[in-house]
Amino acid sequence: MKEDAMCADDVSDHTIRVVNPATGSLVGEVPAGGKAAVAAAVDRAEAAQADWAKRDPRERGKVLGVGARAIRAQTDTLAALLTAEQGKPLHEARNEIQGCANVLEYYHSVSGSLRGECLPLSSYGLACVLKEPVGVCGAIIPWNMPVLIFAWKIGPALVAGNAIVVKPASSTPLTTLRIADILETAGLPAGVLQVVTGTGDTAGVALAATPALGHLSFTGDTKTGAGVSRAAGRNGVPVTLELGGSDAMIVCRDADIPAAAAGAVSGRFYNCGQTCTAVKRVVVDTSIKEAFIRALCEKVGGIVVGDGSRNGVGMGPMNNAAARDTICRMMDDGVSCGEGTLLCGGGIPDGEEYKNGLFYEPTIVADLPNDSALLNTEVFGPVLPVIAADGLDAAIEIANSIRYGLGASVWTRDIKTAMTASSQLDAGIVWVNQHLRIPPDVPFGGMKASGIGRENGSGAFEPYLRSKTVLVKP
Known part of the structure; x- marks a missing residue:
């Protein structure tokens, strides 16, 4: 999947024109963010993440559940916007909006499963394995299924206690921005979810190269994914890559x-x-x-x-x-x-x-x-x-x-x-x-050139958590 494909005429120095692919008419405009916008978003996310991480996982999941219900209530309006910017028929757009809500509801339903474990070890005492959020995460979203894949990435990241900076594709940012607003209205603290609009070679490159990320998830074509992996790897940032398929x-x-x-x-x-x-x-x-x-x-x-x-x-x-x-x-x-x-x-x-x-x-x-x-x-x-x-x-x-x-x-x-x-x-x-x-409910991802790691299912929490072992001697 191509993460970003924009015509030069659709990008100015400051804004990106979002065009209806069925008619050529203007749907909206968004800021053409770059390195500075990404850096500012990461800073805001870092400032908000600590308090979000202190909440019980069930409380974090509840916010997504409330947001999912609000998304369902606005299905027709959101679907019309998605059709206008992406091009898919309205019935497919409605299905995608409902799918987004379904994913968020799933992560709400399993939020109580996020617990560490304690193991009594006779030679060492009590071993406690704590599960902690990795911090600020990044996500780069493609244009083909922008709303569903947005939910795939933010659901486990947020329930695990992280903040996340999302870069939507420049041809389909509008519905994602609207849903981010709905989630904030539903109770997601300001700053925990940041959406930065821009092209792949500006905002996307900047996010992939951000050293402060605890994890980066990318969905797009195989060639672009290789570049994202190299950029993240230079800073030791782990990645999940869902890449091309045939x-x-x-x-x-x-x-x-x-x-x-x-x-x-x-x-x-x-x-x-x-x-x-x-x-x-x-x-x-x-x-x-x-x-x-x-x-x-x-x-x-x-x-x-x-x-x-x-x-x-x-x-x-x-x-x-x-x-x-x-x-x-x-x-x-x-x-x-x-x-x-x-x-x-x-x-x-x-x-x-x-x-x-x-x-x-x-x-x-x-x-x-x-x-x-x-x-x-x-x-x-x-x-x-x-x-x-x-x-x-x-x-x-x-x-x-x-x-x-x-x-x-x-x-x-x-x-x-x-x-x-x-x-x-x-x-x-x-x-x-x-x-x-x-x-x-089930893992999704590829083999060979189709990617690294898995999204969906309870296993999707793993990239967004780090284990800390505490050994207690009585």
């Missing part, structure tokens, strides 16, 4: 073909294909390939593309011009030059309603050569390649053949097949007969 969806010969085709469409074209764990490659058994492709193309043909604020729209625009340019270039370098077979879509839709927006058609391609960029890099947009495989072993080999290992799914009626594939796929999360949905 999830394979394996469709076995015994799969429910209509259900699998529907799963591929929702898993790929949700959020215009701009999701880290989207279905980015379908690996289908050769024996059912033609039947599956027919079902797939039929369902893709029913997707209504348009302004996400309109009723009935199933897929909105891409979020920014750089992302769409990348998709256009990859298609031109591949399918347009004779690689593979274009089954549907493949370009910018015609029509007056599309001329000012960043739209791209939902696209299916097949018969690509093994070295195609569409198969070996993260395609962050509405293009889905279909690959044939002779049996499960071949399908798993194809799925594991690239550098990413974020997610994968297997579609089968046989539990043994499902468990075999789950154990052999190099992925941080494996779905069976579903794809994409991630509950807050």
Whole structure:
């Protein structure tokens, strides 16, 4: 995922223009913060963190619970703002707002589990292991799921007693700012949560290089994540990195073909294909390939593309011009030059309603050569390649053949097949007969070039706590 992609025209010396990707119209402006803004935010967070850390974890969790209820009460208003700045259809935006509240409620529900332990050791006395917050943390948020990922990062950090400085993507800061205000109104002390707006190469770079951080969490593309890791590492700041993915969806010969085709469409074209764990490659058994492709193309043909604020729209625009340019270039370098077979879509839709927006058609391609960029890099947009495989072993080999290992799914009626594939796929999360949905209760993160560490679940507290051992001799 690209953490930041801004056109030069959208940034002045002092402000960033937030533009609706469906219409090109101005949604709002935010400060173009840089090194000084980040430093000031870290100072404010440090000043507020000590008192916040003194509160009982249950009390800290309760604040998030109150905030979550307030967010739910404003779902429609927040969703409209999210659609305007990000582009996703309103029903997807509502789901994301509700998902944000769900995550905060989850961390409220487990806040009482944050306790140390005491161990009577006969040779040493009483050993107490205390769990303490790490201090001020940092978070860098992408533009594709800005509100949900915001909650993933602030929830465990705040309940653990830390303060946190958040840098949202410069194309989607508005809903994040609004939710931060809601949380403060709900009782979060001023200064504990800081949101600094700016571009990745100014505010993002400054936050990644801040030596005072106790932890830094980044979600974005693999290349940018490597740079963030290097910058943090120079100061000894530990990181969690949720990076790129190219999830394979394996469709076995015994799969429910209509259900699998529907799963591929929702898993790929949700959020215009701009999701880290989207279905980015379908690996289908050769024996059912033609039947599956027919079902797939039929369902893709029913997707209504348009302004996400309109009723009935199933897929909105891409979020920014750089992302769409990348998709256009990859298609031109591949399918347009004779690689593979274009089954549907493949370009910018015609029509007056599309001329000012960043739209791209939902696209299916097949018969690509093994070295195609569409198969070996993260395609962050509405293009889905279909690959044939002779049996499960071949399908798993194809799925594991690239550098990413974020997610994968297997579609089968046989539990043994499902468990075999789950154990052999190099992925941080494996779905069976579903794809994409991630509950807050379970760990999420990748293998290989898809990241370091895990978010979500009770284990997400670990990066935000440090252990202190106290040995007491009677």
